Amino acid sequence: MGAVKTILVTRLSALGDVAMTIPVMKQVLDENPDVEIVFVTNRNWGALCAGISRLTFFPADVKGIHKGVKGLYRLFREVRRTHRVTAVADLHNVLRSQIIRTFFRLSGTPVAAIDKGRAEKKALTRRENKILQPLTSTIERYARVFRQLGLRCEMGRKPVFQPRTLPGSVTVVTGSKQGKKWIGLAPFATYREKMYPLEKMAVVLGTLAREQGIQLFLLGGKQEVTLLTQLAAQYPEVIVAAGRFSLDEEMALISQLDVMISMDSANMHLASLFGVPVVSVWGATHPFAGFMGYAQAPENAVQVPDLPCRPCSVFGNKPCFRGDHACMEWIKPVQIVEKVNEIVL
Secondary structure, X not given: OOOEEEEEEOOOOOHHHHHHHHHHHHHXXXXXXXXXXXXXXXXXXXXXXXXXXXXXXXXXXXXXXXXXXXXXXXXXXXXXXXXXXXXXXXXXXXXXXXXXXXXXXHOOOOEEEOOOOHHHHHHHHOOOOOOOOOOOXXXXXXXHHHHHOOOOOOOOOOOOOOOOOOOHHHHHHHOOOOOOEEEEEEOOOOOHHHXXXXXXXXXXXXXXXXXXXXXXXXOOOHHHHHHHHHHHOOOOOEEEOOOOXXXXXXXXXXXXXXXXXXXXXXXXHHHHHOOOOEEEEOOOOOHHHOOOOOOOOHHHEEOOOOOOOOOOOOOOOOOOOOOOOHHHHOOOHXXXXXXXXXXXX
């Protein structure tokens, strides 16, 4: 069998969802040595592909030259001009990716697409007659797409990447690790319903900052730097890393962490690529929906058990119908601290 080049059309804007594809693609490449993968995704996420043999990053600019049907056709032509595509794996299954895979299908290329399990997720999140049970993980749903194309893909739990040496541009900010335990804290999420209240997270931060041998790093987007700086102001032991590094540099820092504290958000998935344990905090969403970080221990998820309304949303984009955000407000800071200490102490 000749080399198979597979296009992956995935979520073109969300870093966390794209990060979840990386362990699956690495497994496919490990198990199928005659396969090459061309990964079509957001032009900003190339660092996720670095260091993986036979994985080619192909940047898409869906807000620019690849916008709309004409732009997607241009993207299709560009890929076809530079790569011999023999199969298409659509890991996103939304209008954009459906259009692209249709272009390939009409040209005679086999295609397969993810089954997102929308009916199951609706049953998991509805108010009445909720069916509260674990659903197939997103990682496994990705793997099934490759199997549909006749490729081997049996997911394990080994990290995708090994810890990376910190470049000078990072160590000038972080200093040397020197036997300390490094903890990353990423308190933000896209939606309020997925975010632990900042005043409570400040208690978590303060408690951990007072412990000996701990170095804390605050992670987040550039738009969150001001709030993170305010959060860290009274703790000289805390370093605001947000907004200071490229994605590649930030991944190097994450690779050196002993534990990550994260919401149901991208930082959970970035840490998972390096096998870094994640203490994840869940509110309106739930690990049962299938978005737990790759190979993460379920017992490290902090959440309110037996709250009948949970989960009320797959992605956290629905407002709390109770109005009190009990799913987050009822989590005590000490619960998060204790989980962290179980890992690092």
